[in-house]
Amino acid sequence: MRATISVADYISQGRSSARKGRLIGRSDIGQGWCVGCWETVEGGVPRRWGPSDREAKRGAEDGRDDSDGGGRVRIAISVPGEISINDDAELRLASAGKLLVLACAARGLAAGTLDPDEVVEVRDADYVNGSGLLGVLSERRWTIGDLAVLVASVSDNTATNALLRHLGLDRITDESARLGLIRTRVLDRVREPRLPSDPPHFAVGTAGELARFAALLDGEEEWTRTMLGWMAHNTDRCLVPALVPHDPESRKIPDKTAPGTIWVANKTGIDDGVRTDVGVLVGVRRIGYAVLANGPTVGGDDHELVRRVREAGVEIAALAGVPRPHVA
Numbered sequence: 001m002r003a004t005i006s007v008a009d010y011i012s013q014g015r016s017s018a019r020k021g022r023l024i025g026r027s028d029i030g031q032g033w034c035v036g037c038w039e040t041v042e043g044g045v046p047r048r049w050g051p052s053d054r055e056a057k058r059g060a061e062d063g064r065d066d067s068d069g070g071g072r073v074r075i076a077i078s079v080p081g082e083i084s085i086n087d088d089a090e091l092r093l094a095s096a097g098k099l100l101v102l103a104c105a106a107r108g109l110a111a112g113t114l115d116p117d118e119v120v121e122v123r124d125a126d127y128v129n130g131s132g133l134l135g136v137l138s139e140r141r142w143t144i145g146d147l148a149v150l151v152a153s154v155s156d157n158t159a160t161n162a163l164l165r166h167l168g169l170d171r172i173t174d175e176s177a178r179l180g181l182i183r184t185r186v187l188d189r190v191r192e193p194r195l196p197s198d199p200p201h202f203a204v205g206t207a208g209e210l211a212r213f214a215a216l217l218d219g220e221e222e223w224t225r226t227m228l229g230w231m232a233h234n235t236d237r238c239l240v241p242a243l244v245p246h247d248p249e250s251r252k253i254p255d256k257t258a259p260g261t262i263w264v265a266n267k268t269g270i271d272d273g274v275r276t277d278v279g280v281l282v283g284v285r286r287i288g289y290a291v292l293a294n295g296p297t298v299g300g301d302d303h304e305l306v307r308r309v310r311e312a313g314v315e316i317a318a319l320a321g322v323p324r325p326h327v328a
Contacts, residue, residue, distance in 0.1 A: 100176045183206050
Protein backbone atom coordinates (compact mmCIF):
# COMPACT_ATOMS: atom_id res chain seq x y z
CA MET A 1 0.00 0.00 0.00
CA ARG A 2 1.45 3.35 -1.02
CA ALA A 3 0.33 6.68 0.37
CA THR A 4 1.28 10.33 -0.03
CA ILE A 5 1.15 12.09 3.35
CA SER A 6 1.24 15.68 4.55
CA VAL A 7 4.04 17.09 6.65
CA ALA A 8 1.84 16.89 9.75
CA ASP A 9 1.00 13.23 9.17
CA TYR A 10 4.62 12.53 8.23
CA ILE A 11 5.85 13.96 11.51
CA SER A 12 3.00 12.36 13.45
CA GLN A 13 4.16 8.99 12.17
CA GLY A 14 7.72 9.92 13.06
CA ARG A 15 6.62 10.71 16.62
CA SER A 16 5.22 7.21 16.96
CA SER A 17 8.20 5.54 15.31
CA ALA A 18 9.62 4.38 18.64
CA ARG A 19 6.61 2.10 18.98
CA LYS A 20 6.31 1.00 15.35
CA GLY A 21 9.90 1.07 14.11
CA ARG A 22 11.72 3.98 12.56
CA LEU A 23 10.01 5.73 9.66
CA ILE A 24 12.52 6.05 6.87
CA GLY A 25 11.56 6.83 3.32
CA ARG A 26 12.16 8.70 0.15
CA SER A 27 11.07 12.28 -0.50
CA ASP A 28 10.19 13.19 -4.06
CA ILE A 29 10.31 16.70 -5.44
CA GLY A 30 7.00 17.93 -6.74
CA GLN A 31 4.63 16.29 -4.27
CA GLY A 32 2.55 19.37 -3.56
CA TRP A 33 3.28 20.60 -0.06
CA CYS A 34 3.89 17.22 1.51
CA VAL A 35 7.31 16.49 2.93
CA GLY A 36 7.62 13.05 1.45
CA CYS A 37 6.19 10.04 -0.27
CA TRP A 38 6.56 6.79 1.59
CA GLU A 39 5.77 3.19 0.83
CA THR A 40 4.18 1.26 3.69
CA VAL A 41 4.44 -2.49 3.35
CA GLU A 42 2.38 -5.19 4.99
CA GLY A 43 2.43 -5.20 8.78
CA GLY A 44 2.75 -1.44 8.99
CA VAL A 45 6.52 -1.51 8.60
CA PRO A 46 7.71 1.37 6.39
CA ARG A 47 10.36 0.75 3.77
CA ARG A 48 12.60 3.40 2.29
CA TRP A 49 13.19 3.81 -1.41
CA GLY A 50 16.68 4.77 -2.45
CA PRO A 51 20.08 4.10 -0.85
CA SER A 52 20.43 2.82 2.68
CA ASP A 53 21.74 4.99 5.49
CA ARG A 54 24.93 2.96 5.35
CA GLU A 55 25.30 3.78 1.66
CA ALA A 56 24.60 7.45 2.35
CA LYS A 57 27.23 7.42 5.08
CA ARG A 58 29.75 5.80 2.77
CA GLY A 59 28.96 8.36 0.08
CA ALA A 60 29.59 11.24 2.49
CA GLU A 61 32.90 9.73 3.54
CA ASP A 62 34.30 8.96 0.10
CA GLY A 63 33.04 12.10 -1.62
CA ARG A 64 30.15 10.66 -3.60
CA ASP A 65 27.08 12.83 -3.30
CA ASP A 66 24.56 10.06 -2.59
CA SER A 67 22.83 11.97 0.19
CA ASP A 68 20.03 13.10 -2.08
CA GLY A 69 18.92 9.51 -2.60
CA GLY A 70 19.71 9.45 -6.31
CA GLY A 71 18.06 12.72 -7.27
CA ARG A 72 15.52 12.86 -4.46
CA VAL A 73 15.25 15.07 -1.42
CA ARG A 74 16.27 13.45 1.85
CA ILE A 75 15.02 15.10 5.00
CA ALA A 76 15.86 14.15 8.57
CA ILE A 77 13.94 15.59 11.52
CA SER A 78 14.62 15.04 15.21
CA VAL A 79 13.18 16.37 18.44
CA PRO A 80 14.32 14.15 21.33
CA GLY A 81 11.43 12.17 22.75
CA GLU A 82 9.01 13.58 20.17
CA ILE A 83 10.07 13.19 16.53
CA SER A 84 12.44 10.67 15.02
CA ILE A 85 12.54 10.64 11.22
CA ASN A 86 15.68 9.53 9.40
CA ASP A 87 17.49 10.72 12.50
CA ASP A 88 20.46 8.41 12.04
CA ALA A 89 21.02 9.23 8.37
CA GLU A 90 24.38 10.92 7.88
CA LEU A 91 23.88 14.02 5.75
CA ARG A 92 25.81 17.10 4.72
CA LEU A 93 25.52 19.93 7.27
CA ALA A 94 27.05 22.95 5.56
CA SER A 95 27.45 25.75 8.13
CA ALA A 96 25.34 24.04 10.81
CA GLY A 97 28.55 22.10 11.42
CA LYS A 98 30.06 25.31 12.81
CA LEU A 99 28.15 24.55 16.01
CA LEU A 100 30.86 22.03 16.82
CA VAL A 101 33.53 24.73 16.57
CA LEU A 102 31.45 27.04 18.76
CA ALA A 103 30.77 24.33 21.34
CA CYS A 104 34.49 23.59 21.64
CA ALA A 105 35.20 27.29 22.18
CA ALA A 106 32.35 27.72 24.68
CA ARG A 107 33.46 24.74 26.75
CA GLY A 108 37.05 25.92 26.70
CA LEU A 109 36.00 29.36 27.93
CA ALA A 110 33.88 27.84 30.69
CA ALA A 111 36.71 25.53 31.78
CA GLY A 112 39.23 28.37 31.80
CA THR A 113 41.45 26.74 29.18
CA LEU A 114 40.60 29.55 26.76
CA ASP A 115 40.58 33.30 27.40
CA PRO A 116 37.74 35.19 25.68
CA ASP A 117 40.06 38.18 25.31
CA GLU A 118 42.90 36.22 23.74
CA VAL A 119 43.71 37.76 20.36
CA VAL A 120 43.87 35.59 17.25
CA GLU A 121 45.45 36.99 14.11
CA VAL A 122 43.57 36.15 10.92
CA ARG A 123 46.05 34.74 8.43
CA ASP A 124 45.91 34.99 4.66
CA ALA A 125 45.07 31.28 4.43
CA ASP A 126 42.01 31.79 6.66
CA TYR A 127 40.30 34.12 4.20
CA VAL A 128 37.61 32.50 2.10
CA ASN A 129 34.65 33.65 0.05
CA GLY A 130 31.04 33.09 1.01
CA SER A 131 29.20 34.23 4.10
CA GLY A 132 30.68 36.65 6.60
CA LEU A 133 32.13 40.11 7.12
CA LEU A 134 35.84 39.68 7.81
CA GLY A 135 36.64 39.53 4.12
CA VAL A 136 35.61 43.18 3.73
CA LEU A 137 36.94 44.49 7.06
CA SER A 138 40.46 45.86 7.47
CA GLU A 139 41.15 44.59 11.01
CA ARG A 140 43.05 41.29 11.19
CA ARG A 141 43.30 40.77 14.95
CA TRP A 142 40.22 39.60 16.82
CA THR A 143 39.54 38.06 20.20
CA ILE A 144 38.26 34.50 20.52
CA GLY A 145 34.97 35.94 21.72
CA ASP A 146 34.73 38.24 18.70
CA LEU A 147 35.39 35.40 16.28
CA ALA A 148 32.76 33.23 17.94
CA VAL A 149 30.14 35.98 17.67
CA LEU A 150 30.97 36.45 13.99
CA VAL A 151 30.60 32.71 13.37
CA ALA A 152 27.30 32.51 15.23
CA SER A 153 25.71 35.71 13.97
CA VAL A 154 26.64 35.87 10.28
CA SER A 155 28.19 32.41 9.77
CA ASP A 156 31.50 34.09 8.97
CA ASN A 157 33.61 31.63 6.99
CA THR A 158 36.91 33.42 7.59
CA ALA A 159 36.25 33.70 11.33
CA THR A 160 35.39 29.98 11.33
CA ASN A 161 38.71 29.12 9.72
CA ALA A 162 40.67 31.30 12.13
CA LEU A 163 38.89 29.85 15.16
CA LEU A 164 39.15 26.29 13.85
CA ARG A 165 42.88 26.71 13.23
CA HIS A 166 43.39 28.18 16.71
CA LEU A 167 41.46 25.39 18.44
CA GLY A 168 42.66 22.55 16.24
CA LEU A 169 40.50 19.98 14.48
CA ASP A 170 41.54 17.19 16.86
CA ARG A 171 40.43 19.21 19.88
CA ILE A 172 37.09 19.99 18.23
CA THR A 173 36.59 16.31 17.39
CA ASP A 174 37.42 15.19 20.94
CA GLU A 175 35.17 17.80 22.55
CA SER A 176 32.35 16.91 20.17
CA ALA A 177 32.66 13.24 21.11
CA ARG A 178 32.28 14.14 24.79
CA LEU A 179 28.95 15.70 23.85
CA GLY A 180 27.77 12.59 22.02
CA LEU A 181 28.61 13.88 18.55
CA ILE A 182 30.28 10.83 17.07
CA ARG A 183 28.98 10.60 13.52
CA THR A 184 28.51 14.36 13.51
CA ARG A 185 31.89 15.89 12.81
CA VAL A 186 33.84 18.67 11.14
CA LEU A 187 35.97 17.20 8.36
CA ASP A 188 37.90 20.20 7.10
CA ARG A 189 38.24 23.97 7.08
CA VAL A 190 35.77 26.04 5.06
CA ARG A 191 36.77 26.15 1.40
CA GLU A 192 35.26 28.16 -1.46
CA PRO A 193 35.51 26.50 -3.89
CA ARG A 194 36.03 22.94 -2.65
CA LEU A 195 38.27 21.09 -5.09
CA PRO A 196 38.27 17.35 -5.90
CA SER A 197 41.53 16.98 -3.98
CA ASP A 198 39.97 18.44 -0.81
CA PRO A 199 37.93 16.53 1.78
CA PRO A 200 34.44 16.18 0.26
CA HIS A 201 32.54 18.30 2.78
CA PHE A 202 33.07 20.78 5.60
CA ALA A 203 30.90 18.77 7.99
CA VAL A 204 28.50 15.83 8.08
CA GLY A 205 26.20 14.55 10.78
CA THR A 206 22.89 13.12 11.91
CA ALA A 207 19.74 14.89 13.03
CA GLY A 208 19.50 12.64 16.08
CA GLU A 209 22.91 13.58 17.46
CA LEU A 210 22.43 17.26 16.69
CA ALA A 211 18.97 17.43 18.27
CA ARG A 212 20.26 15.75 21.43
CA PHE A 213 23.09 18.28 21.45
CA ALA A 214 20.59 21.13 21.09
CA ALA A 215 18.54 19.71 23.96
CA LEU A 216 21.64 19.98 26.16
CA LEU A 217 21.59 23.76 25.72
CA ASP A 218 19.37 24.46 28.71
CA GLY A 219 21.26 27.42 30.16
CA GLU A 220 22.11 25.55 33.36
CA GLU A 221 25.84 25.24 32.71
CA GLU A 222 28.01 28.22 31.80
CA TRP A 223 29.00 26.85 28.41
CA THR A 224 25.35 26.29 27.45
CA ARG A 225 24.48 29.87 28.40
CA THR A 226 27.36 31.05 26.24
CA MET A 227 26.17 28.93 23.32
CA LEU A 228 22.58 30.15 23.59
CA GLY A 229 23.80 33.74 23.74
CA TRP A 230 25.87 33.32 20.60
CA MET A 231 23.15 31.42 18.73
CA ALA A 232 20.50 34.00 19.67
CA HIS A 233 22.51 36.52 17.63
CA ASN A 234 22.06 34.45 14.47
CA THR A 235 20.71 36.72 11.74
CA ASP A 236 19.42 33.86 9.58
CA ARG A 237 15.90 32.81 10.56
CA CYS A 238 14.86 31.75 7.05
CA LEU A 239 14.36 28.05 7.76
CA VAL A 240 12.75 26.38 10.81
CA PRO A 241 11.44 29.58 12.51
CA ALA A 242 10.57 31.40 9.26
CA LEU A 243 6.80 30.77 9.43
CA VAL A 244 6.53 31.05 13.22
CA PRO A 245 5.95 34.29 15.19
CA HIS A 246 9.15 35.30 16.99
CA ASP A 247 11.30 38.36 17.69
CA PRO A 248 14.48 37.96 15.63
CA GLU A 249 16.26 40.59 17.75
CA SER A 250 15.56 38.97 21.13
CA ARG A 251 18.90 37.87 22.58
CA LYS A 252 18.16 37.20 26.25
CA ILE A 253 16.95 33.75 27.23
CA PRO A 254 13.37 34.34 28.41
CA ASP A 255 11.62 32.89 31.42
CA LYS A 256 8.50 32.80 29.27
CA THR A 257 7.29 34.11 25.92
CA ALA A 258 4.15 35.91 24.80
CA PRO A 259 1.31 33.52 23.92
CA GLY A 260 1.62 32.18 20.40
CA THR A 261 5.28 33.18 20.02
CA ILE A 262 8.65 31.53 20.50
CA TRP A 263 12.20 32.56 21.34
CA VAL A 264 14.84 31.22 18.96
CA ALA A 265 18.53 30.39 19.20
CA ASN A 266 19.72 28.52 16.13
CA LYS A 267 22.38 27.89 13.51
CA THR A 268 21.61 27.26 9.87
CA GLY A 269 23.56 25.70 7.05
CA ILE A 270 23.11 26.69 3.41
CA ASP A 271 24.92 25.31 0.39
CA ASP A 272 23.96 23.95 -3.02
CA GLY A 273 21.60 21.09 -2.28
CA VAL A 274 21.80 21.59 1.49
CA ARG A 275 19.49 23.32 3.96
CA THR A 276 19.99 22.57 7.66
CA ASP A 277 18.82 24.15 10.90
CA VAL A 278 19.72 23.17 14.46
CA GLY A 279 18.61 25.05 17.53
CA VAL A 280 16.40 25.70 20.51
CA LEU A 281 12.83 27.02 20.57
CA VAL A 282 11.39 28.36 23.82
CA GLY A 283 7.63 28.78 24.14
CA VAL A 284 5.33 26.96 26.48
CA ARG A 285 8.02 24.28 26.30
CA ARG A 286 11.73 24.31 25.49
CA ILE A 287 12.46 22.28 22.36
CA GLY A 288 15.82 21.21 20.97
CA TYR A 289 15.61 20.28 17.31
CA ALA A 290 17.50 19.44 14.15
CA VAL A 291 16.20 19.46 10.58
CA LEU A 292 18.55 18.40 7.80
CA ALA A 293 17.58 18.47 4.12
CA ASN A 294 19.83 17.31 1.30
CA GLY A 295 18.86 17.00 -2.33
CA PRO A 296 19.39 18.15 -5.88
CA THR A 297 19.35 21.79 -6.87
CA VAL A 298 16.33 22.25 -9.15
CA GLY A 299 16.36 24.98 -11.77
CA GLY A 300 19.29 26.71 -10.09
CA ASP A 301 17.70 27.07 -6.66
CA ASP A 302 16.88 25.05 -3.57
CA HIS A 303 13.35 26.33 -3.02
CA GLU A 304 11.99 22.82 -2.51
CA LEU A 305 14.44 22.16 0.33
CA VAL A 306 13.60 25.50 1.96
CA ARG A 307 9.87 24.85 1.75
CA ARG A 308 10.10 21.46 3.38
CA VAL A 309 12.33 22.62 6.22
CA ARG A 310 9.96 25.52 6.93
CA GLU A 311 6.96 23.19 7.02
CA ALA A 312 8.80 20.95 9.46
CA GLY A 313 9.46 24.09 11.52
CA VAL A 314 5.74 24.75 11.89
CA GLU A 315 5.25 21.27 13.34
CA ILE A 316 8.24 21.60 15.66
CA ALA A 317 7.03 24.99 16.90
CA ALA A 318 3.66 23.40 17.69
CA LEU A 319 5.49 21.20 20.20
CA ALA A 320 6.74 24.41 21.84
CA GLY A 321 3.15 25.66 22.09
CA VAL A 322 2.70 27.76 18.94
CA PRO A 323 -0.59 26.96 17.16
CA ARG A 324 -0.26 25.83 13.56
CA PRO A 325 -1.37 28.52 11.11
CA HIS A 326 -4.71 27.92 9.46
CA VAL A 327 -4.35 26.94 5.82
CA ALA A 328 -7.44 27.69 3.72
